[in-house]
Amino acid sequence: MDRPNWAPGDIDLERPSVARVYDCWLGGAHNFAADRAVAQKTLAAMPGLRGVVLNHRAFLRRAVRYLLGQGVRQFLDLGSGIPTVGNVHEIAQHADPEARVVYVDVDPVAVAHSRSLLDGNGRVGVLQADIRDFEDVLTSPEVDKHLDLDEPVAVLMIALLHFVSDKEDPWAVVGGYRDRLAPGSFLALSQAGYEGDEEPADSREARKIYDTRVAPTTLRDQAQLTRLFDGFSLVEPGVVRVPAWRPESPDDPDAAGKRFPGFAALGRKA
Numbered sequence: 001m002d003r004p005n006w007a008p009g010d011i012d013l014e015r016p017s018v019a020r021v022y023d024c025w026l027g028g029a030h031n032f033a034a035d036r037a038v039a040q041k042t043l044a045a046m047p048g049l050r051g052v053v054l055n056h057r058a059f060l061r062r063a064v065r066y067l068l069g070q071g072v073r074q075f076l077d078l079g080s081g082i083p084t085v086g087n088v089h090e091i092a093q094h095a096d097p098e099a100r101v102v103y104v105d106v107d108p109v110a111v112a113h114s115r116s117l118l119d120g121n122g123r124v125g126v127l128q129a130d131i132r133d134f135e136d137v138l139t140s141p142e143v144d145k146h147l148d149l150d151e152p153v154a155v156l157m158i159a160l161l162h163f164v165s166d167k168e169d170p171w172a173v174v175g176g177y178r179d180r181l182a183p184g185s186f187l188a189l190s191q192a193g194y195e196g197d198e199e200p201a202d203s204r205e206a207r208k209i210y211d212t213r214v215a216p217t218t219l220r221d222q223a224q225l226t227r228l229f230d231g232f233s234l235v236e237p238g239v240v241r242v243p244a245w246r247p248e249s250p251d252d253p254d255a256a257g258k259r260f261p262g263f264a265a266l267g268r269k270a
């Protein structure tokens with residue numbers, strides 16, 4: 001297979017990646033045949049999946065706009081993905097050109113594409129790192145250069161923590177970031193999940209394909225997400241289905257109504 005010039009030399013084009021499959025679902029162009037094959041199979045199993053993904057992106061936009069309204073001008077976007085329409089720096093710097101963003105992702109394509117897009121934007125940093133290594137992220141030169149951790153920062157974890165298993169303790173990971181944040185900082189988070197045994201057959205089928213071919217996922221319910229906000233005060237309406245978090249217009253995509261397969265919330269550190 002020909003390697004496009006945006007693809008770093010050390011990646012395996014035959015192995016689907018979380019970031020590139022997500023890019024396929026979003027209709028992006030930074031993916032390979034192996035990624036597209038999984039994206040198509042999962043979409044065939046669960047046709048509502050694209051709407052699910054669009055809802056997480058819509059939550060990201062609403063959260064960033066809310067945070068800008070609260071005066072936040074520093075963003076740490078963890079698991080930021082391959083840049084697509086409505087990236088955090090675009091929304092934030094449109095509101096205030098002084099706003100600063102650090103994007104963090106473990107995926108080499110996401111990082112390479114972010115770097116090429118952001119070349120020349122002096123207020124945005126890109127870091128390739130595993131977000132579970134919170135000390136490394138928080139003490140990285142990129143964070144040091146672009147963010148002042150003694151001032152409020154918004155940490156974003158959008159459609160991310162279902163890739164961190166219970167064994168890997170996402171509560172401790174979030175806590176690691178929280179403890180370093182200044183008072184008045186925020187956490188905005190969304191992840192896949194259901195209440196109880198409500199996961200429908202099409203979702204089970206899509207996850208079976210995804211978990212074996214791309215990466216294992218861990219679903220979480222409302223109570224588990226609420227625990228991720230220990231040490232934060234939840235902003236209204238609390239932990240809710242993704243489309244129900246402060247919808248801005250009737251056009252906000254709502255893939256699956258009340259049974260939407262994921263939760264979102266935003267909290268403030270006192």
Ligand SMILES: C[S@@+](CC[C@H](N)C(=O)[O-])C[C@H]1O[C@@H](n2cnc3c(N)ncnc32)[C@H](O)[C@@H]1O
Nearest residue numbers: 018019079080081105106107130131158159163
């Ligand atoms: C589903 S995508 C979401 C991207 C973006 N947050 C959004 O909402 O569009 C998840 C992203 O998290 C990244 N990711 C997953 N686990 C990670 C980890 N442990 N450290 C850093 N990035 C991770 C993947 O590479 C992928 O780009």
